[in-house]
Amino acid sequence: MPLLRRRRRLPLRVEDVMSTPPITVDKETPIEQAAKVMDDNNISSVMVVDKDGKLVGIFTDRDLRFAVAEGKVGKGLPIHMLMTENPITISPSDLVIDAMKKMRDADIKHLPVVDEEGKPLGMITMRDIIDAAWLLLEVLAPS
Numbered sequence: 001m002p003l004l005r006r007r008r009r010l011p012l013r014v015e016d017v018m019s020t021p022p023i024t025v026d027k028e029t030p031i032e033q034a035a036k037v038m039d040d041n042n043i044s045s046v047m048v049v050d051k052d053g054k055l056v057g058i059f060t061d062r063d064l065r066f067a068v069a070e071g072k073v074g075k076g077l078p079i080h081m082l083m084t085e086n087p088i089t090i091s092p093s094d095l096v097i098d099a100m101k102k103m104r105d106a107d108i109k110h111l112p113v114v115d116e117e118g119k120p121l122g123m124i125t126m127r128d129i130i131d132a133a134w135l136l137l138e139v140l141a142p143s
Contacts (some may be wrong), residue, residue: 014099014124015092017132018113024049026079030096031067034059034079037083038143047108047120054118057083060110086105088112092121096132 024047038046038061042129048057059079067073067082089112090099099111103126113122 012096012132012136013092014090014094014096014113015122017096017128018092018122018124019043020122022047022112022122024052024120025079027057027083029061030076031064031073031079031082032076035064035073035119038064038118042080043123044125047112047123048079048087049120053120055087055112055114055120056080057085057091057116058087058110059083064112089118090124091115096124096129102130103129 003050023037023041023043025037026072027046027048035044038044045058045060047055048059050056057080063082063084072082087103088106088108090102092113094117101111103111109126111124112120113124118120
């Protein structure tokens, strides 16, 4: 007789694993200053907001590599010229599995978490998901 195993469903939500507070820069911030913000906070992306605090873009290490390769750094160009506009976002109440699907499908590692008005609340990254998975595996694994 086969042993039946009940499948557990963990309603792990984005808000449970996202990084906070949101690290943002204004869209007119020079590239060099945005890179400094990223370095000072030991992060690999920064959310770009407009004057009303709404998310308009994201600037990642990938964008920074492009800026350096294209000779854009050192010219004081505003971040909006090199950011990824209208980034894919997620709600804090969405499931982590949905965040993972979005990230995999779009081949991205950073997913801004925004409220109903489009204002940043935090960021969920592949690192956040790996850390949560690690913790769950440690809790569920037999000693």
